Amino acid sequence: MTRTLLFACDLSEENRSxxxxxxRLAHENxxxxxxxxxxxxxxxxxxxxxxEQAVVEEMQSLMTDIREDYALPAPPCLTQTVAxxxxxxxxxxxxxxxxxxxxxxxxxxxxxxxxxxxxxxxxVLRGAPCPVLSVSHLATQDWNDILxxxxxxxxxxxTLRETLKRFPDARxxxxxxxxLPGERELGSDSDYARWRDRQVERLRMQxxxxxxxxxxxxxxxxxxxxxxxxxxxxxxxxxxxxQQPPDLLALGCRGQKGRQSQLTEQxxxxxxxxxxxxxxx
Numbered sequence: 001m002t003r004t005l006l007f008a009c010d011l012s013e014e015n016r017s018x019x020x021x022x023x024r025l026a027h028e029n030x031x032x033x034x035x036x037x038x039x040x041x042x043x044x045x046x047x048x049x050x051x052e053q054a055v056v057e058e059m060q061s062l063m064t065d066i067r068e069d070y071a072l073p074a075p076p077c078l079t080q081t082v083a084x085x086x087x088x089x090x091x092x093x094x095x096x097x098x099x100x101x102x103x104x105x106x107x108x109x110x111x112x113x114x115x116x117x118x119x120x121x122x123x124v125l126r127g128a129p130c131p132v133l134s135v136s137h138l139a140t141q142d143w144n145d146i147l148x149x150x151x152x153x154x155x156x157x158x159t160l161r162e163t164l165k166r167f168p169d170a171r172x173x174x175x176x177x178x179x180l181p182g183e184r185e186l187g188s189d190s191d192y193a194r195w196r197d198r199q200v201e202r203l204r205m206q207x208x209x210x211x212x213x214x215x216x217x218x219x220x221x222x223x224x225x226x227x228x229x230x231x232x233x234x235x236x237x238x239x240x241x242x243q244q245p246p247d248l249l250a251l252g253c254r255g256q257k258g259r260q261s262q263l264t265e266q267x268x269x270x271x272x273x274x275x276x277x278x279x280x281x
Contacts, residue, residue, distance in 0.1 A: 002076070005031040006099040008038070008090045008120075009059055018105040020066045020139035021274070026075035031100060034078045035059055036093055041083040052081045070139055087123035099130050106136035106271050121268060125253050131162055131278045136271040137247075143170055143274070147246035149237055150174045150207065155252035157214065159278040163250040164218050171223045173246065174211065177236035178203055178228055204228055238266065245272040253277045 007022035009015060026033035037055050039048060059079050067074060082089045094102050104121050125132050148163055150156050163172065180199055186192035207226060215221045229236045241249070249272075253264060267275060 002032045003030070003100045004097045005033050005101050005103065006094050006097060007033060007035050007103045009035050010105065011037065011055070011058055011062070012105070015105040016066065017138055018103055018135035019062065020070050020072065021135045022103040023063065023067060023072050023075060024070070024139050025103070027073050032076040032078065034097055037081045038086040038089045039081050039083045048083065055081050086120045090120070090124050091127045095129050101130055102128055102132045104132065104134055106134050122265065125264065125277045128279065131276050134268065134271065134275045134277070137274050141247060143167060143247040145173065145246045146170045146248045146250055147173050147175060147240070148250045149233065150176050152210065153252070155280040158281050159250055159252035161214055162278050164214065164221065168222050172225070174224060174226045175237065175240060176207055176228050177231055177233040179230060179232070200228060234266065241272040248274050248276060250276045250278065253279060
């Protein structure tokens with residue numbers, strides 16, 4: 001069965017980079033590129049029929065322009081429109097096509113995380129059956145350096161496995177944020193400092209063992225570097241992205257409210273790089 005990459009096209013100028021990345025990914029990975037545009041189902045039937053043909057022609061014309069601009073070969077392709085709520089139709093189409101990945105453009109309201117939660121992008125991330133790629137950078141930028149925040153969760157294990165499988169030639173930095181009780185009160189005490197250092201080293205060994213078990217399942221393994229940094233996970237990750245942004249951030253989405261939602265919304269509103277979000281399992 002042909003593997004499929006699903007690209008949701010909204011015909012905006014901001015969507016152009018995502019379109020180019022989708023074409024490149026489909027060609028490089030031997031995938032069929034399915035391009036969809038979601039129409040308003042409440043339009044009059046006659047207007048909807050005429051609009052449908054015009055949108056398909058526009059998407060095909062845009063693809064030709066982008067391929068010429070980026071010098072990209074044409075992958076096997078299917079272009080069509082659907083009608084309905086955009087996020088629901090994208091998720092439904094991903095299920096029906098058994099999509100390998102969904103590609104979307106980045107959130108347009110930069111620096112406004114409170115506006116992210118109800119967007120099509122955020123809703124697709126919560127309900128997608130496959131990894132979702134949010135593109136904000138040019139498709140000419142190679143994904144050589146990939147950052148993966150890690151912990152001991154099932155979500156993290158699945159995200160790391162997906163990243164190792166999809167990008168065997170990249171350099172992966174695995175970032176773990178840690179914190180220990182008593183640091184504020186006892187941080188200057190020498191006995192506490194020795195205990196803390198032993199705990200951090202034990203944590204490193206646990207993480208390395210987890211990573212080795214995952215790598216044993218794969219044939220090709222990229223270059224890996226494990227970094228442990230003290231602090232709140234959101235603060236550690238955002239600080240790293242601002243100071244040393246990778247080419248791609250691979251992140252797990254637990255699909256729940258709370259801290260994880262805050263992290264995802266902050267990242268989508270302030271995209272320092274392209275972001276791949278994987279489901280929890």
